[in-house]
Amino acid sequence: MTDYLTESLADDGILTVTLADPSGPMNRTTGQFKDELGALLDRLEANPVRGVILLTDRAAFGVGGDVDQIAALAAAGAEESFADSQRLKALYRRIETLGLPVVALLEGMAVGGSFELALACHAAFALDDDRIRLGFPECSIGLLPGAGGLVRTVHLLGCDAAQPLIVDAKLIAPAEAARLGLVTGLADSREALLTAARDWIAANPAPAKPWDQKRHKIPGGGHFDKRGRYLAMQGRVSGHVKRGYGHQMAEITALSAICDVAACGFADGERIESRAFARLAVSPEATARIGLNLKDKSTLKRAPSRPQAQPPHPMPERVGILGAGLMGAGIAFANARAGYEVILADVSAEAAARGFAQIEADVARALHRKQMTDAEGAALLARVTTGAGIPSLAGCDLMIEAVFEDIALKRSVLAQMEALLPANGHLASNTSALSITGIAEALQHPERFLGLHFFSPVDRMHLVEIVVGAQTSDAMLALAHDYTTSLRKQPITVADSHGFFASRAFQKFIYEAAALIGEGVPAALIENAALQAGYPAGPLSLIDDTALTLSIKVIEHAAEAAIAAGKPPEDHPGERVIFALVNDHKREGRRAGAGFYDYTDAGKSPWPGLSHLAPARTTATLDEIAERYLTAQCCDVLRCLHEGVIQSAAEVNTGAIKAIGFPAWTGGPLRLIASEGAGAFLARSQRLAQRHGARFALPVATAQDLLALLDRAAAFDTAPSTQG
Amino acid sequence: MTTIPDAYICEALRTPRGKGRAGGGLASIKPVQMVAGLLAELQARAGFAPEAVDDIVLGCVSPVGEQGGPMGRTAALLNGWDMAAPGMQVNRFCASGLEAINLAAQKVRSGWENLVIAGGVESMSRVPMFSDGGAWQFDPEISTATDYVPQGISADLIATLGGMSRDDLDAFSARSHQNAARAWANGHFARSVVPVRDQLGLSVLERDENIRGNATVESLRALAPVFDGIGRGGYDHVALGRYPEVLLIRHDHTAGNSSAIVDGAALVLVASGEQAEASGLTPRARILGTGLCASEPVIMLTGPAEAARRALNAAGLTFDDIDLFEVNEAFASVPLHFMAETGVPLEKVNIDGGAIAMGHPLGATGAMLTGTLLDALERTGGRYGLVTMCIGAGMGSATVIERV
Structure with missing residues (x-):
């Protein structure tokens, strides 16, 4: 030796x-x-x-x-x-x-x-x-x-x-x-x-x-x-x-x-x-934190879901972004900050100017927090030009579409953007819900197209879901990985299925909270159980903040997607509560001043009518409620693994924590399951499925199969060379 | 079979309360000096022989530095009672002064001691609150393991859970100031308050310094909440772990509706009937029962009702039998919670003001409340009185007395 x-x-x-x-x-x-x-x-x-x-x-x-x-x-x-x-x-x-x-x-x-x-x-x-x-x-x-x-x-x-x-x-x-x-x-x-x-x-x-x-x-x-x-x-x-x-x-x-x-x-x-x-x-804490802050970090540095055979491609010269709303402007800011020349376009010069004003506000915030110097801020802004109409994006070799979530609209604008691209250009859509494969039907080169799901607010959310369409090429996926990393954001690779990974796992959390309202559990308990369990915000507040009407759109879209795939829609009890609030009580969320909460100048307080949404008032302990949040999300994460929506254990754990606020102390959903043990977790999910429904059912029947599922995700991270 | 001797209160004296900060009326006086002055006055008034004193039991919440050691004994030595009167120190946080009296009563009722001086002292200007540290509050591991929150958070939690508005708290506080001012104006404290004198014999303070008789809900409303910063900083999260039915703790306690920080001392002379007769003392009240309880530690300050129940049980009485109550005004929400829980009406509670107006010299307050209650019973002709106090870490202490 x-x-x-x-x-x-x-x-x-x-x-x-x-x-x-x-x-x-x-x-x-x-x-x-x-x-x-x-x-x-x-x-x-x-x-x-x-x-x-x-x-x-x-x-x-x-x-x-x-x-x-x-x-x-x-x-x-x-x-x-x-x-x-x-x-x-x-x-x-x-x-x-x-x-x-x-x-x-x-x-x-x-x-x-x-x-x-x-x-x-x-x-x-x-x-x-x-x-x-x-x-x-x-x-x-x-x-x-x-x-x-x-x-x-x-x-x-x-x-x-x-x-x-x-x-x-x-x-x-x-x-x-x-x-x-x-x-x-x-x-x-x-x-x-x-x-x-x-x-x-x-x-x-x-x-x-x-x-x-x-x-x-x-x-x-x-x-x-x-x-x-x-x-x-x-x-x-x-x-x-x-x-x-x-x-x-x-x-x-x-x-x-x-x-x-x-x-x-x-x-x-x-x-x-x-x-x-x-x-x-x-302590389990050490296992979780070593796993998350040491092991996953080094795994992700190796980018297990990037096709390894693909050499590094040249990064884009100029990035064009269509849609100067909250997301488009946020993406433009991230690009300019990373040094890219950016054209931010919208239907009118006024709309594009509004987007530019948001970038200025983002810069002002970064300056206030001393995250950049005045000179860096000025240089960042100088890299952004605005344009009116799709043709103003001419000259960009990467174009990202960030218009409304409407598949017909996206198809139409992307086809027009594609026509402006040079031969070596690439195209991406920022969507949180729509099918990338479906959008790609309108394109000449679907292999040079994929989804880039940025999270809001873009300047503070450091995760991006790369959505791989049926015809997306390995070269495109590798480029997207390298490009996302160059924005100093963590990419995770997800398959093109409804809700991808992050959104659908997030919905399991907020729908569970809505379901608890339907069971007559007081709102304070529902919110506090989440906060005490380590979620960064209360789920009912989150639904209100993003608007119940948006939740309904997502629910309806999910139902359509399920029917199209030949499956029955989920019919989550939480969905029924959200429908009842909007349809029967006209409570659309925070902006409307009425959602799960009433909003007044004095602050917000739970709507007293919530108790009428349930047959009777019931109660639950913080632990019981937290168990339902965590388990509902973990079950869905396992379903994602099973269906191949996501493959890397490190990407699951980091993605769940960074993108959707899964409690960080767990080290991620898969570590939470592992720390409990496959057998115990399976028994827990079966118990909850019996009491509360199929959302707690697992796609595997035995602890052995569950272990195999976890092992497969871990193996994906240790054997990156088999990819691509 | 021998009968259990009764414990009588024969005299109760206190100092006026000086503002507990630099420049306060008693800030230039050593705490032991305050005790020695009261001790001399007590002996002069009651006329007992120092040799007859079995013990001097003094409450003190920060018994360190110049408040360290059994101060009763030090004061006795200072007064030249060399071979008379031993002393001990007790700490039951805010009820230390009441605990001293209860302990004195228990000593006398044991039949093994006959004449005990009980009371307490706290110079909050010279030995600031928390000078004694404490693992419960200040050891990171232990405070975390025990879900420690500061009392102000608990007081705010009581108000939030009890639906008490900021105005409710301020109204009770204004009443405390108005009652105290009226009591002084009408001479209700004339018998008990002994001016504090310095080493030259010059009087340095004769009246409570902190009372603002013109306080109103409107004037108190202007004060800023004290505990919202530390609440948001982490303690609210700790408290809500135990009280998840609360969505948000409202932080409505201010310097105006919390007890004032003051300096002061008080002594109560406790004797058996036999000893009182032998020493030529006149019993003023009988101690009928004491009560002590532990209560939920995060809300912390809800012990007074249960402690009162236990003391009443010992005395064979009910809340309805009691003519007057002294409920320590640590924070306005504490007596309001006590009344809500027991049904005791406001007109029987703290009729001569309380710690919000006059201040809460931690170790001394229990003895001060007992003296104030006794004076008020004598003045109003009431028979039964009850003192009850909330205590840090979730405790309560109470004493029932009968005027004789």
Whole structure:
């Protein structure tokens, strides 16, 4: 086996240890690393040298622990995670207590366990390069630093300064780390770093850490030493509870550990840190957040649903957008922001000007939020020209249609747009519901056409559904992927069936809420159950906001689509409630001042007549209601997988969270199902189907088939080369 | 079989209440000094021998810094009662002063102690609220695990659930100021309020500082809500987890319809009948029952009704038997909720004003309310009175007394 640590003893008695993880391109604190470090410490304890310098020839000093190893230990129980955390701490503690100087050289990124290694050294010198990131990303994946990083940061910086680094997982540049005192000094080259390290070793022949010296005190004292500190902390804690919907506890566990560590000695603090680490390591939250923020992210970077055989195509020179409404203008803004020359056209110059005004408003908002500079804003606007009529789009090699959701209209304008395209041009339709294959019937080159379903508001929604029509070519799909990515939006690939993926899964959530109204459940419970479960907004408010009349259009369209496919329409009980509100009570939604809520100047309140929509008033617990929302959506997601509407597990999970507000703490619908177990989920869906209807029925009959369905989606992500 | 001795209140004194901030009337006075001054006055008026005092039980909600340790004993030492009068400190949050009296009554009724001075003290200007920290509120892990919300959120939740409007809260508060102002004008506090003197013997405060007799619903309406910011910041989400039938918590409590932050101290002399006779004390009231309960901690402040029920049960009485009530005005919604739940009419409640007008010197208030109730019973000729208080973390405490 190749060594992780390579030693080289110089004439001056200084041992240089070079880190190179044989298991991969990045240095991780693997089992092999721990073994070799232990052996090195054995030798140094027996035969001391003048000093030790730790460095690496790789770009990054190290990226910390291996999440799969952490998960494997956690699977064996919290005791194992605790013991492992304590073992690693004991190892790092031996560096501190060697009695000879150990210095780390940070010439690249050092995060997690690798940064903790640097903190365990007596000194660390870093390359003065603002691109380098140091710190603890653990909380962002539902963990906390478990190799002494939390304890050392608190002992070095105090409770207050430790919080942004640990709890907010704020990564910092070497200059900031030096200012805080987390690194000893900065230099501009390896030569200079080595000189600094050698000088430090010469000046500190037998260094001791502050906590190994008498009268050491944590800067600023303990959490409870300052009234202002713990009062200020309290509001922050409630904010974390609200943001994590009571399901994401890593930040609170870390805050608590910081306070706790500051209340006692170093070794006590190590035990506290290990306990907190172990609690998080075994939590479903860590599984979900590691999955979503680490694994899915890297999967999506590989773009599993992009035809892999397709080479990168040249990106469009000029993008033409027809329809300067909310969506068209939003898409134009996204394009101009990404650097594309854009023509935004509508039937009249006035309509196009209204669209341009919205782009100006989007720019103003971005400027206000300091997301761009004045110069960038001006350049963005300069890239947009407006036009009246379809012919004004001439010269664009990608045209996106964003007119009303009317298939005849879309066919007609797209045919006209196609006639203006150059031979190598491409065409897309922004639709949330209409059949791409159906629209394509009007086109000469349906292979160069697909759907791009942007979400509203476009500037804040970072997901796009790429809808593949029956004749869409692989080249077109690959281009759409690369183009969407160039807009800094996450593409997911969906088949051309009604509601695609996001809209239909979203509807299962809001229809379930409407169904609960029909059962006589109070509106407050229906809304609060969603908010407490981690949905970003109450479902009844969402229906009102988008208008009940729109819901009815969608329902009717779905029924037509079902009949056309030879299936009976769904007849969801929630649909009946929406129909009753609009048809019997003329309540059309927020804009009309009346929907599920009454809207007055004083605010909104549930319409008292809601109780008359049900035979009797009933009640349900928050858990029962949340179970119905989550399960209804999960069942539909499984149906989508089964029908091939979507294929990638990472795209399902990320898409559901980013596009339709599926609770983020779950890590996505498929992770929620997996964490419950296929058998248990199947039993749950059967129980709910029996009580509430077929919307909870699964397309599979056995847990084995359900597992196979989940495995297929996971396999799609790991074997991208089979695509296209 | 020996009978259980009765516990009598023989005297009840308090300081005036100074605004609990820098520049407040009592801000230059050490809390122990306030206690020592009252202790000396109590002894001078009642005439007991210090050696007869079995214990001094003092409530204090932030017993740290200069309020640390058993302040009753420190005050006794300061008064030269070296070999007389031990002391202890009790903390039951806002009902600490009432708890001290209840504990004194229980000590006397045990037959093992005979003369106990009970009361409380809080200098909120010098030792600000929350100076003692507390894991329930301030440890991130424990506050999260226990669904902690600040009391203002609970008070707003009570008002929202009870359908109390902002005007309802402000009207009750205006009444508190008007009642307190009238009580002062008519000399109702003349017997109980002892001016606070400094080390030179100069009087520094003689009247409650916070009362605004001209307060009206209109004037109070101008004040801004206090708890909407922290509510939206996260605490409303926590509270609605337990109260999902509420769509939105209305944040209607302001500085004007919540209790004022003040400094002050109060003492009550509790004795057995036998001891009262031996020490030449005149019993003014009998303590008939005490009540203590835990209540739902998120809404937190709804304990007074249940605590009152338990105290009445101990006393063998019903709400209808009680002539006058003192319900601590921590927030306007608390007494309004108490009345709604028990059916007790407004004219029997806090007839001489309450903590919204005069202030709530946390550890002292229970003893102050008891003294105010006793004075009012004597003045009105009423027989039975009840003090009840809401308490942080979801508790309630109550005491029933009978004028003798």
